[in-house]
Amino acid sequence: MSDAVLVEVSHVSRFYGALAAVRDVSFTIHRGEVLGFLGPNGAGKTTTMQIISGNLAPSSGSVTIAGHDLLADPRAAKAELGYLPESPPLYRELTVDEYLDYCAALNRIPRGQRAQARATAKEKCGLHDAGRRLIGNLSKGFQQRVGIAQAIIHMPAVVILDEPTVGLDPIQIREIRALIRELGKTHGVILSTHILPEVQAVCDHVQIIHKGALVLHERIEGLARRVKSATLAVAFRAAPDPALIERLPGVHKVESDGAGRLRVFHEPGQDPAEAIVRLAAEKCWGIYEIAPERASLEQLFVELTGGEPAAAEAAT
């Protein structure tokens, strides 16, 4: 896997009047990367994606796609770009085949290769049987697939997907995720979503934007390091007083659900598990379960955006 830089966004800002939708955002994507783009509603995700896809001009800064500057040489840059907006840009009165042929033509695929390109895109998106159906009659999930097929029909170096799994059923979601992972092997993919497990499932980089500014750019494996506290899940038969555990060294906070289950937040690297077990044995709390919780993206998301956990949970 070569690690050529496919997208280079440098110091991009975008203002709507006095409102800064995106402020001084810079990042790069290499070939073979899937970048998950997270943020609360209205944080600037879609604006950023519109800028990268050439649908919106940045107020300042520059975007380079596969070596072509998006503003100076838009045609070459856009040829290397596939974009699926939040609502797929479909013509409901066309059939899937007609639509994909049109997209192929728009992307300047030579006439002779269009049928092949269409077949490949349909194959990848699981649309082989849908070719002759009217897009307007397709279910939401299939329309979404047509949207993705449209974005990859010309084999662009960069694929930008804005919330591609919205409105799909669980099986379709799995298929689309598998497709995204597949795309990530040969293309650079930017995926915007607010479904956090999705990011952990398909992305190898995560980026969180909050109020127009990037607050995190990290590899998935590096996430644990960024979390300010680690968590232990402990369960007791006889619910103890959380204050006793809170007094242990390294423990920040203890949350109790009232039925004997506790979540213990502690300093990373200062695992209080042993101390808790010892204490539980002394006081006969009847401990029957203790496990470290994986540093979750959700936790990090909430920490970084200072937001309401409800927003993150509602998305899952």
Added chain:
Amino acid sequence: MIFTIATRELRALFLSPLAWTILAVVQVILAFLFLGRIELVQLYQARLAAMESAPGITEIIVPDLLGNAAIVLLLVTPLLTMRLVAEERRNRTLALLFSAPISMTEIVLGKFAGILLFLLLLLAMLALMPLSLLLGGALDWGLFFSGLLGLALLLAGFAAVGLFMSTLTQHPAVAAIATFGALLLFWILDWSGQGGATVFAYLSLFNHYKPFLEGVFDSADAVYHALLITTFLVLSIRRLDVDRLGG
């Protein structure tokens, strides 16, 4: 690329009942007017034959038919052009065009060409009516083609204005009304002038259409139409660019 977009526009028109309805209604109305003129010719045939320099059949029928056609199409073109950009904006399909490797100019020219093809088709069907007279007589070809050319230029102007209005809004109905208003205004501009020589009269679409109907091809009239078309196409391109730049 322009051709690709134009054919899609044309296909989209024919996939909706709108295009068929318009073709049918326009044809019926104009056929009625055409037959009315034929009847007139029949009524006064004897008197015409006795006249010294009687007007030919083409002169009686074609200018009148094309003159009426212009009015009918002034009502109809806004309905055809209203969806061009407004509907794409409303359905958010513009992103497809904006993220494809094509320029704004190509998008605008493609859409314009699509509508123009449809209008030329309408024009061809309209031309069939006078052509049917060839079965029993002869036509004054000069007058006939000059009239058709005039109408073609006029329709291209209508389409350009309609396209521009469609780029301004996301509601097709608003685009249609604005186009209709603008066209009608252009048409009746000369009504305000006292004499025939005011600036308004010069800007009036009608005054640059009439000479064509009379068989007079004045390059100034052709340039007027070309300028009108170019102006509104350039405005459309600018407007779409602003879409991308502005908020």
